[in-house]
Amino acid sequence: GAVVSQHPSRVICKSGTSVKIECRSLDFQATTMFWYRQFPKQSLMLMATSNEGSKATYEQGVEKDKFLINHASLTLSTLTVTSAHPEDSSFYICSASYGGNTEAFFGQGTRLTVV
Amino acid sequence: KQEVTQIPAALSVPEGENLVLNCSFTDSAIYNLQWFRQDPGKGLTSLLLIQSSQREQTSGRLNASLDKSSGRSTLYIAASQPGDSATYLCASQNEKLTFGTGTRLTIIP
Numbered sequence: 001g002a003v004v005s006q007h008p009s010r011v012i013c014k015s016g017t018s019v020k021i022e023c024r025s026l027d028f029q030a031t032t033m034f035w036y037r038q039f040p041k042q043s044l045m046l047m048a049t050s051n052e053g054s055k056a057t058y059e060q061g062v063e064k065d066k067f068l069i070n071h072a073s074l075t076l077s078t079l080t081v082t083s084a085h086p087e088d089s090s091f092y093i094c095s096a097s098y099g100g101n102t103e104a105f106f107g108q109g110t111r112l113t114v115v
Numbered sequence: 116k117q118e119v120t121q122i123p124a125a126l127s128v129p130e131g132e133n134l135v136l137n138c139s140f141t142d143s144a145i146y147n148l149q150w151f152r153q154d155p156g157k158g159l160t161s162l163l164l165i166q167s168s169q170r171e172q173t174s175g176r177l178n179a180s181l182d183k184s185s186g187r188s189t190l191y192i193a194a195s196q197p198g199d200s201a202t203y204l205c206a207s208q209n210e211k212l213t214f215g216t217g218t219r220l221t222i223i224p
Contacts, residue, residue, distance in 0.1 A: 006158065034211065043204065043214040044159075093158055101146035101208050106159040 002028045004096045006107025013084055013114055021079045021110045023094030029074035030096035034104065035067070038091040050077050051099070084114040117142045119207055121215035128195055129223050136190040136218045138205035143183045145207040150179050150190050153202045153217070162203075163190070195222045 003026040013019050023033055032051050036044040048064075050056040050071035058064045066088075068080040077096075081088050091111050095104040118141045128134050138148070147166050151159040163172045163179040165188070171180040178191040188205055202219045206212040 043216050044212075046211060046213075049211060091156075095159075095212075101210065103147075103149070103161070103164055104208075104212060105161070106151075108158040109156070111156065 002026075002096070002105045004030075004094065004105045004107045006094050006110055008110060009108055010111045011113070013112070015085055015114055016083055018080055018082045019084055019112060021081075021092055021094075021112075023077045023079070023096065023107050025075050025096040025105070028096075028098070030077075031074065031099035032097050033071055033077040034095045034097075035069060035077075035079050036093045036095070038093060038109075044093060047079075081112065084112070086114045088112065089114045117145075117207055117209065117213040119205060119213050119215035121203075121205060121218050123218060124216065125219040125221070127221040127223055130195060130197060132195055133191065133193050134195055134220070136192070136203050136205075136220070138188040138190070138215050140186045140188075140207045140213070140215075142207075142209070143186050145183065145209050147208045148179075148181050148188045149206050149208065149212070150177075150188075151204045151206065153204060155202075159204065192220075197222045197224050 005024045007022045035047045047062045048056045048058045056069035071077040093109045094107045097104040149164045150162040165172045165181040176193040181188045200222045202217045204217045206214045
């Protein structure tokens with residue numbers, strides 16, 4: 001399968017600062033990228049869907065001003081958690097696909113801890 | 116709204132046994148059904164993808180089946196090994212993936 005690289009794998013930041021997480025498709029051009037959040041011992045919750053060159057589509061209840069998503073190229077999407085607070089601490093995972101209902105490939109995840 | 120459920124939430128079996136994990140979904144209008152494995156603190160590894168027109172897919176000791184009309188999928192693991200211990204997630208796809216709640220599998224040596 002295709003390779004998706006997510007960076008960093010772990011990050012600790014102070015409350016009030018912003019953190020950027022990168023998601024790269026290494027060997028294919030990803031028309032669509034997805035960002036998920038996972039709480040301990042729970043399943044993945046879709047936060048937003050981003051298509052290259054257009055604004056992300058956020059799921060209901062996800063603050064778009066807090067979770068800024070940029071998908072400027074076919075191989076890179078970024079998620080920026082702005083003014084992070086302890087309740088934003090979570091495991092964030094991205095996935096990338098060719099779009100539509102094609103198979104999605106997942107990154108390794110980023111453990112964010114806000115102190 | 117699609118809802119995906121996995122039963123049981125946790126399962127422990129002795130090494131060498133065969134086992135079945137269950138996944139059910141409420142909306143049968145899906146394009147495909149995927150099974151993933153997640154190790155603690157890690158991302159997802161895709162195991163099998165079954166297109167909506169297919170009944171099953173096999174990869175090594177893994178076999179996944181799909182019955183769209185009844186909204187069910189199963190993942191069969193043959194001759195389980197301690198390395199199979201992980202959380203297994205199923206997800207239905209219709210433009211986006213809807214994940215199940217997961218089954219935490221422990222294989223006892």
